[in-house]
Amino acid sequence: MIRFTLNGRLVETDQPPDTPLLWLVRDTFKLKGSKFGCGAGLCGACTMHLDGAAVRTCILPIEDVDGAAVTTIEGLGSRADPHPLQVAWVEHAVPQCGYCQSGQIMSAAALLAANPAPSDDDIDAQMSGNVCRCGTYPRIRRAIHAAARKGQGA
């Protein structure tokens, strides 16, 4: 039995230990905000936080999350109680098709948690693991800077 916290709630599963976390969260725990994009850790659509760090969950076996804290986009914020990045994402009209955006926001949230005032280079380094086919990159950059400025009280 593997146990971990999922968005602050203790969960357990008897799924095979090599099951990728993404599919456990989607198929068993029915949280659909994290997306399947490549199955190879190449696109970032499945990004969640594992003890605060952004991880690609389509290749993360659940045996590696035993005892850890997992946060998904659903745990990051909601329309009623949004994370500042989600507010910035709406204000800057970042999403187009929207499919990659949960992963984009989770990557960005991990960045801001560690680095509240990231430079363009910091954003490049953190965000280049997340693919967006709609080409929202310039807006993603603007929205991260905007959320960072708000976080700094600017």
Next chain:
Amino acid sequence: MSGPGHGRAPALTRRTALKALGLVGGGLVVGVPLAGCGSPPPAPPPSAGGGLAANAFLQITPGNEVHFVLPRTEMGQGVFDGLATLVAEELEVAPEAITVHHAPVHPDFRRPGSPAQGTGGSTSLSGHYAQLRQAGANAREAIRQAAAAELGLPADSLAMRDGRVVSGDRSWPYGQFAKAAAGRPLPADVELKAPADFRVIGRDRPRIDAWAKATGTAEFGLDVDFPGLHRAVLVRCPVAGGTVRAARTDAAAAMPGVHKVVTIFNGVAVVARSYWQARQAAEKLEIDWHLPELAGVSSPDLRRRMERALAEDGSEAHKAGDGADALPAGARRIEATYWAPFLAHATMEPMNCTARIADGGCEVWVGSQVPESARGAAAHHAGVPRENVRVHSTFLGGGFGRRLTNEYVAEAVAVARAAGVPVQLIWSREDDMRHDRYRPVSLVRFAAGLDGDGRVETWTVKRVGPNIAAHFTDDLLETIAPEFLPWGMADWASKRGHWFFENVMVNGSSVHGLFGDYDFPHQEVRHVTVDAGLPVGYWRSVGHSCNAFFAESFMDELAHAAGRDPVAFRLAHNAHDPRMQAVIRLAADKAGWGHPPAGRFQGIAAHNSFDTAVAQVAEVSLDDDGAVTVHKVTCAVDCGIAVNPDIVRAQMEGGIAYGLTAALYGEITLADGIVQQGNFDDYPMLRLDQAPAVDVHIVPGTAAPTGVGEPGLPPIAPALANAVFAATGTRIRELPLANHLSFT
């Protein structure tokens, strides 16, 4: 999350589709006039809440909800917001106050003049601009007149503002009069607002689907789930078009969680409780395939075959003046050959479809650009009449033309039928990359003649490659042909498409964009079909995606051959097209054409597609190792009135990123008929660290809107290649550019 309906999927009537949308209430439902005899029952209002339902699109309930049924699919291009804005403008409500529903399949939701319900060709705003404003205006007047009667006030004394009927300092919500409005004759052809009076059209607003997409709550096809749903993985022949000769399935069937292993028309599927179980078990399948002719094709052979075909005369696609007869000899004749490869769409959401067959009906949940065709495919593979099929549309995790075919719907329904359980069929990224409908490969040869003053007198071009319409006919015709035709007959007819487009008529999208932007006196465009059998399809901007690269790169060559500035040279050849002239001037002006920052080099390209004029200036630099950096793209667009200008800018940014990915890296190759690329490691994507700044300028306009989903794409490849020429002196005539240069 969506769930299945109960029992047999009923024929769509006004009442049942209300239920299908899972709403209660009633009120005003506003519809546009339906076709005459023999048409199906009216499309249902989106909510069962009653009240005013004056057409298929709009319902105002006594509870003051405004429901709008979105007739096109939302794949990022912004129709969810843009079309709701058209209704909101005339109805006098805030777009944010409207609840938007994805439409069921019904003729009312076809774009006016279109034979089937679908989304493509950058036509949503232009196609529905008048119709949906009319729907909103008629509903507004219905409410006004009902309010006037109830309140005992003259109708023309009532103002309609922000969802309320206003008289002096008193106001009442629309919903209060919805029931009364529903009992009165519906106004028709109410006069529409003048553009000067628009309150929401033409204004920047955050798009109304942004919150759902920023919080992970927007439902895509892959997110559909309900109790009892199984997951399926299908193993297809590695060579497109192959079929199963024999399969050993025992080992897969014995794997944990596996419900059943089934063979369908194009492969063997594992149906299991979870996706991961199905995927693991699918690894154990051993399948022997009947291979199609494509198995004998590899990319280098295909390239040679296409080069040989350049010598053929081909079919005339376009001619003006004396055509090729006007070509001069000697130094004033300039020739060049260009190449573009197959491309995959690589939408972020891999293909998927959820299907449930029960009680003589079938339900599918799918993000499709052609839901009407999805219905036909589902009906055939479920063995039920079309009227017993319900298509539940979801958001699309990217379309770009990929979701204009429905083979994943056919597969999911066939698997569900064979397995006897509801299934969600999920393609892996590798399935998606290797079983796409690819952007066609193209080889093009130009020959042009300059006159003594350095003007282009003659422009001729021959294109060699496959025709999308032939494949599309194969994919779709039988799903939308009249249902009384036997499937085999429709299939036979659709197969004739290949012959037709090879011998009778040149497929427009094979050559569009190779001519038309410039007013040369003598023009000739010819076409030779070479089709290796790899399925091809509509890829964002279709033929323009590569034809603009060819034509606008060659135009740059001619400018340099004539010793002219590329901007001035273009303007000297398109005086017939003031919109193109304006966007070229605007892009050049905003980019500081001719005066780039030190160490930077510029290239320009301009192209009309889907009735929208776009010009782009790319700005690049070259490092000491000869690697190119793309710093900035300046884009000017004329799309008539910009309903939501920020979405227009976003679509230009998006078209540029999608086109830049293809220009730099995109290439699908074949070895023995098998697509060699599988994931984002060998089919690389533009990423944030390489994404240039994009500066978009919209030509102010009040003309009816034209498309923006595709036209932002075609100019970027030639603008970049022309900038690379300015920087390096090297003319690259083949895509992707990264095969010839490195990019940082």
